[in-house]
Amino acid sequence: MTELLQFDFMRNALVAGILASVVCGIIGxxxxxxxxxxxxxxxxxxxxxxIGLGYLLGINPIWGAVFFSLASAFSIGGVSRWxxxxxxxxxxxxxxxxxxxxxxFVGLSPGYAPDLFSYLFGNILTVPFTDxxxxxxxxxxxxxxxxxxxxxxxxxxxxxxxxxxAGVPVNKLYFLLLGLIALTVVxxxxxxxxxxxxxxxxxxxxxxxxxxxNLKKMMILSVLLGMVFTFCGLFLSAVLNLASGATIILVAxxxxxxxxxxxxxxxxxxxx
Amino acid sequence: xxxxxxxxxxxxxxAYEGLVVLEGVNLSVYQNDxxxxxxxxxxxxxxLLKLILGLVHPRTGExxxxxxxxxxxxxxxxxxxxxxxxxxxxxxxxxxxxLMGRYRHSGxxxxxxxxxxxxxxxxxxxxxxxxxxxxxxxxxxRGQQQRVLLARALVSEPRLLILDxxxxxxxxxxxxxxxxxxxxxxxxxxxxxxxxxxxxxxxHVDKIACLNRKLFYHNSRxxxxxxxxxxxxCPVEMIAHGVPHRxxxxxxxxx
Numbered sequence: 001m002t003e004l005l006q007f008d009f010m011r012n013a014l015v016a017g018i019l020a021s022v023v024c025g026i027i028g029x030x031x032x033x034x035x036x037x038x039x040x041x042x043x044x045x046x047x048x049x050x051i052g053l054g055y056l057l058g059i060n061p062i063w064g065a066v067f068f069s070l071a072s073a074f075s076i077g078g079v080s081r082w083x084x085x086x087x088x089x090x091x092x093x094x095x096x097x098x099x100x101x102x103x104x105f106v107g108l109s110p111g112y113a114p115d116l117f118s119y120l121f122g123n124i125l126t127v128p129f130t131d132x133x134x135x136x137x138x139x140x141x142x143x144x145x146x147x148x149x150x151x152x153x154x155x156x157x158x159x160x161x162x163x164x165x166a167g168v169p170v171n172k173l174y175f176l177l178l179g180l181i182a183l184t185v186v187x188x189x190x191x192x193x194x195x196x197x198x199x200x201x202x203x204x205x206x207x208x209x210x211x212x213x214n215l216k217k218m219m220i221l222s223v224l225l226g227m228v229f230t231f232c233g234l235f236l237s238a239v240l241n242l243a244s245g246a247t248i249i250l251v252a253x254x255x256x257x258x259x260x261x262x263x264x265x266x267x268x269x270x271x272x
Numbered sequence: 273x274x275x276x277x278x279x280x281x282x283x284x285x286x287a288y289e290g291l292v293v294l295e296g297v298n299l300s301v302y303q304n305d306x307x308x309x310x311x312x313x314x315x316x317x318x319x320l321l322k323l324i325l326g327l328v329h330p331r332t333g334e335x336x337x338x339x340x341x342x343x344x345x346x347x348x349x350x351x352x353x354x355x356x357x358x359x360x361x362x363x364x365x366x367x368x369x370x371l372m373g374r375y376r377h378s379g380x381x382x383x384x385x386x387x388x389x390x391x392x393x394x395x396x397x398x399x400x401x402x403x404x405x406x407x408x409x410x411x412x413x414r415g416q417q418q419r420v421l422l423a424r425a426l427v428s429e430p431r432l433l434i435l436d437x438x439x440x441x442x443x444x445x446x447x448x449x450x451x452x453x454x455x456x457x458x459x460x461x462x463x464x465x466x467x468x469x470x471x472x473x474x475x476h477v478d479k480i481a482c483l484n485r486k487l488f489y490h491n492s493r494x495x496x497x498x499x500x501x502x503x504x505x506c507p508v509e510m511i512a513h514g515v516p517h518r519x520x521x522x523x524x525x526x527x
Contacts, residue, residue, distance in 0.1 A: 033362055148381055155372040158362050165325050165351045166375040166428065213408035215363045 009125055016127040017230035019135045020191040020200065023142050025223030027184040028205035029215060030177060034157050037202050039076055039178065042091035044185040044197040046072035046098025051119045051194075052105025061119060062134050065189060069182035072098055077178045081171065122193035122245025124234055131190050138183045145180060153177065154215060191230065192245040200226065203252040207259045229255065276303040278348075278432055278462055279324055284333030286319055293319045295485045297333070303431070306458040308477030309466040311503050315484040317466035318354065321434050324464070325351055338431070347376055350425030350461075352435040355418055360410035366420050367405040370395055373427040388427075395423040399453060415446030422453070433457065435465040439472060451476035 031040050050068025054061030072094045079090035106113050118126055127135075146153065155163040156173045163170050181201075188197045204222035212218050233248030240247070279301035286294040293316045301307055311317050322328040323335060326342030337345035350373070373395075374388040384392075396402040399419040404412060409420065418438055425433060435454075439447040454463055455476065466483075467473045474480055474493075481489035482503035488495065 029363070033359075151371075151375070151378070151384065152380065154364065154368065155375055158364055158369065158372065159353070159358065161327065161353055161357075162351060162372065162424070163375070164327065165346050165349065166372060167346065168375055169380070209361075209363060213363045213410070214365065218363050 008129075009127075012127045012129055012132050013124045013234060014231075015132050016124055016135060016191060017234065018227060019132070019139045020188050021204075021226030021230055022223050023139050023184045023187045024200050024226045025204055025221075026142060026146050026219050027180055028201045028222050028226075029208065029218045030153065030157060031181060031201050032205040032209060033215070034177070036178075036181075037198055038088065038091055039073075040181050040185065040201050041198045042076055042095040043069050043073045043178070043182050044189070044194050045095040047182070047185055047189065048102035048119070048194050049098040049100075049105065050102075051116075051189075052102035052109070055109040055113050055116075056105040060130065060134070062131055062186060062189070065119075065186045066138075066183070068098060068101075069185050070179055073178035073182040074175060077175050081174065118193065119189055120193045120195055121243055122189070122191050122196060122248075124191050124230070124244045124248070127190045135187045135190070138187050142180050142183055142187075145176065149173070149176070150216075192248055196245050196249045199249045199252060200229075203249075203256050204229065207256055210259055225252075225255070277301070278303050278338055279464075280334075280336045281323070282334040284323065284330045284335055286316070286323065286328060287331050292485065294323070294330075294487075297483075297487045299481070299487060299489060300491065301432075301462060301464060303462050304458075306454070306463045306478040307465070307481060308473035308479070309464065309481045309483050309487075310468065310470045310473050311466075311483035313468050315468075315503070317468070317483055318436055320483060320487075321436050321464070321466060324432075324434060325349060347428075348431045350428050350430030350433045352418075352421045352425045352433070352438055354436045355414060355421070355438075355441050358409075358417075360417065362409065364409055365405065366396070366401060366407050366409055366412065367392060369409050369420055370405075370424045370427055373424040376428060391427050391429075392423075395426045396420075398426065399423045413446075415442040415450070418442055418446075418450065419453075422450075426457075430461055432462045432464070435463070437467055437469075438465055440467065440469065447472055 031037055047065040047069035050064035050066065051061040053068065054064030057064070076087070076090050076094055079085050080087035106116060115123070115126060152168055152173055155166065155168050156170050160170050184201065185197050188200055192200050204225040205218065207225055208218040208221035212221060229252040230248055233251045234244055236242065236251065237244040237247035277300055279299065281297050281299040284294060284297045285292065297320065309317055309320065319328055323330065324337055324342055326346060335342060338348050370392045371384050371388060374384055374391065378384050378388055393402065393405070396405055399422050401416060401419050401423060404416065409417060412420065439450055442450065451472070457463065465473070465477070478493065479491065480493050480495050481487055482495055482499050484503040488499040488503060
């Protein structure tokens with residue numbers, strides 16, 4: 001019986017890890033090349049409000065997180081596009097308000113919030129099957145949108161002003177990209193948690209960028225790296241009895257440092 | 273058709289947050305024009321181009337491009353932005369960059385097809401960058417990157433080409449080559465370029481305007497020393513750029 005249970009949650013963990021690696025690998029490169037890492041950080045932290053709301057309403061916190069992360073993504077986008085407020089100010093405000101709402105909502109919910117900690121720092125071993133299904137749906141949306149609009153996103157990311165003149169609907173793409181980041185954040189929450197999400201979004205993409213100059217190849221490499229980090233982290237955390245989310249990030253961070261030393265000569269030649 | 277008026281600005285004023293950038297600008301550009309607009313940095317040159325591209329809107333005054341609004345006229349316009357704006361570390365190849373110029377012909381949800389790729393190859397041949405199509409854009413020299421950006425503007429088959437400081441970061445030899453290329457293109461389309469580099473512009477273009485908030489233009493190469501003085505404010509700077517000599521010489525030639 002315990003063996004079966006073991007098999008079940010290991011299977012969920014593996015599927016969740018693969019899904020997380022795929023969406024990170026696809027969206028992470030966009031986050032990195034568009035320099036919107038901290039928008040992503042703001043979105044992920046703000047989504048904690050949705051986790052709290054989920055507890056309060058007695059629904060799956062994942063759907064609360066979907067709502068909050070999308071709302072915060074569009075607010076940050078709206079502020080940076082249509083107001084003179086500084087973007088990083090807007091990010092900071094959304095970041096803190098989302099977290100604060102989450103804390104208040106959790107406090108108001110009856111009883112004890114059992115796996116709250118796992119939403120903050122992730123726990124790949126406790127991902128329930130319903131969340132795996134939710135992750136599959138979100139991942140499918142992300143893959144579909146990016147495969148259909150690849151050339152639009154490329155033109156928009158490389159040179160937005162030219163894209164406007166060339167007739168690319170850049171404002172719609174900008175909000176769509178923020179929306180995709182929001183969904184990605186939600187997919188990742190169960191794996192590495194709200195606080196560590198930006199590492200999994202950026203590290204695989206940052207390493208890939210050092211080895212290829214093609215966005216598609218960068219995505220494929222990022223997906224593979226994400227899988228390696230997730231499974232190495234999962235394995236190490238089990239062996240060493242450490243928190244899985246944090247271990248995954250530390251594996252990724254170590255790999256990033258190694259990649260710096262591996263191609264140090266190229267970085268030097270770039271600077272000259 | 274040759275002398276068809278394609279850009280018309282009538283008493284256009286532009287201001288950013290209370291600061292006047294363009295002051296009562298009148299300008300007519302014709303289909304066979306090769307116009308160079310020069311003026312100091314911060315004189316409103318880029319703003320004038322963005323006005324024609326519909327990226328900036330006038331506070332007052334009227335602007336027509338190809339007899340319609342700048343936004344609607346974009347399909348006739350090729351744009352080569354300022355080089356310094358780019359992140360050349362971006363993971364994209366030369367060919368992919370040029371293909372972006374085909375966007376309007378390809379459209380939403382569609383992939384670039386064989387025709388788009390053929391036109392891209394031809395444009396890369398035109399600018400002499402054909403062999404470098406598969407290179408990452410950042411691996412090229414600045415002059416080569418500038419040619420790639422020109423190719424990207426050309427693949428949309430524009431009737432008006434707009435260039436913002438096209439040779440500002442390019443060495444003298446590449447600069448001459450680039451202007452020779454524009455000299456060939458001017459038979460197929462109107463060209464407007466802006467530059468703070470008076471020397472380079474005044475030698476290569478057919479018509480010259482001076483811009484420093486106000487625009488001085490006589491639909492010719494003619495620029496009076498007084499106008500240059502007013503444009504550049506500081507006579508010392510003019511001498512440093514070798515301005516009076518070159519421009520006055522042209523002036524005399526035409527008389």
